[in-house]
Amino acid sequence: MARRRAGETLPAEAADTVTALTRGLDVLGCFRRGDGPLGNQEIAARVRLPRSTVSRLTATLTRAGWLLHVPETQRYRLGPAAIALGGAALGGLDIRGIARAPMQELANRTRAVVALGMRDRLSMLYLEVVRSDAPISLNLEAGSRISLAFSAMGRAWLAAAPANEREEALLRLRELDDGAWPRIAAGIAKAREDAARIGICCSFGEWQDGVNAIATSFRPGGGLPLMVINVGAPAFVCSQEALLDEARPALLDLARGLEGVLDRPH
Amino acid sequence: MARRRAGETLPAEAADTVTALTRGLDVLGCFRRGDGPLGNQEIAARVRLPRSTVSRLTATLTRAGWLLHVPETQRYRLGPAAIALGGAALGGLDIRGIARAPMQELANRTRAVVALGMRDRLSMLYLEVVRSDAPISLNLEAGSRISLAFSAMGRAWLAAAPANEREEALLRLRELDDGAWPRIAAGIAKAREDAARIGICCSFGEWQDGVNAIATSFRPGGGLPLMVINVGAPAFVCSQEALLDEARPALLDLARGLEGVLDRPH
DNA sequence: TGCCACAATTCCGAATTTCGGAATTATGAT
DNA sequence: ATCATAATTCCGAAATTCGGAATTGTGGCA
Structure with missing residues (x-):
């Protein structure tokens, strides 16, 4: 009885990978921001696993x-442990704290939203978001995707x-939605x-x-x-020209200032 | 070779629990907010697992x-998936959005920090934190523990x-730090x-x-x-009397208003 | 009330996968 | 160059996970 499913993405290279763990994490990962509670059946469909297996996994989780x-x-x-994990992950990122002040300055100057992000699989993930006025300094959007x-x-x-x-990302992007590929490729070029x-x-x-960003x-x-x-904003707040002429130099300065900060003594 | 360790907390009841998954999650969970990167050895010590096992687990993760x-x-x-999970978990909690406005109002009125939380194991977990406009604030964000x-x-x-x-929480609290128990018990009574x-x-x-809260x-x-x-603040911002006399009724109102909101049609 | 459909959970034997001690390799310090 | 520390790989043993099928549970409908 072959345990590893036939069409597994990594035929050979996953030499010592703990399958049970991977699957459990997949179950967690199939909860996307915005969708409500999920039943075992729905989960099983999303992660492509037999219901009995999912049942055991969800019980464990x-x-x-x-x-x-x-x-x-x-x-x-998703339960409290999931939230706490996100908090720990975000809390350990000193770069957020370092970048926040200059990002805020830039946001104020341009009246736009300034965000810091990194890649997570096939999305970009917001790590820090600052707005021009910051009446609510809460990181509501940290942790969301784009x-x-x-x-x-x-x-x-x-x-x-x-x-x-x-290349790996592009490949997977393409096989995800081949129809959109021409448009994607053009944009990337x-x-x-x-x-x-x-x-x-x-x-x-x-x-x-209606949204412009650089x-x-x-x-x-x-x-x-x-x-x-x-740096981004609705078009009526920041024109393309404003972004290219005014925001661009400041953004480049900001990025240059952050280049390698964590390696520098302090 | 007994796989399940001797002193396992749940001798019998964990009938169908996927051990490998539990362990992997323990590895994730041992990253606490504030501590830097962890080596396999450190992780192994925290989760009490053999190094080789941890090695495989971290590779998988x-x-x-x-x-x-x-x-x-x-x-x-902790990697991007951990951050994204936190985002998804927090994003799915409609109660945050519902509670935010009235919480903000209360914060402004009392000049204190107002937070919404739930229990996560042996801590309370902040789900939403709202500050007054007053600059002095505690350094607490959604996803952190108290x-x-x-x-x-x-x-x-x-x-x-x-x-x-x-009772279960108290028991574990006690065995965690028996010395502090008398003080804990008194506070709880x-x-x-x-x-x-x-x-x-x-x-x-x-x-x-120097920090007061109700x-x-x-x-x-x-x-x-x-x-x-x-509702909490440094003592020089909110005295005990201010909290008890002014903040208390407003807080009770707020909580009463949120009682069962998610069950009401809308 | 009884029946049906749907979903979750439990059962259970098969055997793959995980496990962990020990050996090995890598890294860095003295 | 040698030693100490840490990570990884190896490998045989067998416990654990797996998933199909049966069972239980739930809610809707006649």
Whole structure:
């Protein structure tokens, strides 16, 4: 009875990988921001695992506090341990604290939203978001995702990422939605060109209609991967010209200042 | 070769629990907010598992994006998937959005910090934190933890939690630090009394010197567990009297308004 | 009230996968 | 160059996980 499913993505290389753990994590990972509680059946469908297996997995996750069981509806939602993990992960990132002040300054100056992000699989992940007025300084949006292919942030990552990582991402992006590929490829070609020529990548209404953004990447050091900062706003707040002429130099300065900060003594 | 370790906490009841998954989650969970990257050895010590096992586990977690490997120092830190999970967990909690506005109002009125939390194992976990405009603030964010035994928030939970959950928590609290037990027990006895008499629990300088707070609990419904709201501030911002006389009624109102919101049609 | 459909959970034998001690390799310090 | 520390790999043993099928539980509907 072959345990490892036939179409497994990694035929050979996953030599010592703990399958049970991977599967459990997949169950956790299938909870996406915005969707309500999930039943075992729904989960089984998402992670492509037999129901009995999922049943055992969810039971384990619930016992450990990673999932919360809603008895009346027999569904699961992410539990406190999941929240705490995110807090620990975010709390350990000193780069956030270092970047916050200059990001805030830039946000105030441009009246836009400035965000710091890194890649998570096929998305960009916000690590810190600051707004111009910051009446609520809460990091409401830290931990949320944005398109890798169509956002300025994602494109800046693609433009600067190590070749092997980029190629792997592009490959998976393509097989995810082959129809959108021409549009994706065009955007990325332009992005690499922009990055080389003017140091930033753009997304003018391509991620969401009426939203303009520019972004650039840097390497914080300290063993952390490539990171990206973007400046974005509704078109009526920041025109393309405003972003390119005014925000761009400041953004480049900001990124340059953060280059390798974590490696420098202090 | 007995796989399940001798002193396992749950001798019998964990009938179908996926051990490998539990262990992997323990590895993730041993990363606490504030401590830097961890090596395999350190992890092995924390979770009490053989090094070779931990090695395999961390390799698996890294491959899936839950851990980030820092090559030069050979240590691990929590990865993007962990952050994303926290985001998804927090994003799915509608109660945060519902509670935010009235919490903000209360914060402004009292010039204190108002927080919403739930229990996570032996801590209270902040789900939402709202500050007044006043600049002095505690350094607490959503996803961080606070003492179950000594904070107003923790005491409010203990005072209202279902008996079995409370007893289990108290038991583990006691075996965690038997020396502190008398002080813990006294605080909790007082808390239950306060809860019954005036609807709130207090912590005046007991959690941290110079910090006053009061808290009360409510049941949001929707299958969610008991939650707590607190109002707290440095003593020179809010005296005990100010909290008891002014903040208390408003806090009780707030909590009453949230009682069962998620069950009501909308 | 009884029946049906749907979903979750439990059962159980098979055997793959995990486990961990020991050996090995890598790294860095003295 | 040698030693100490830590991570990883190896490998045989067998416990644990796996998943199909049966069972139990739930809610809707006639």
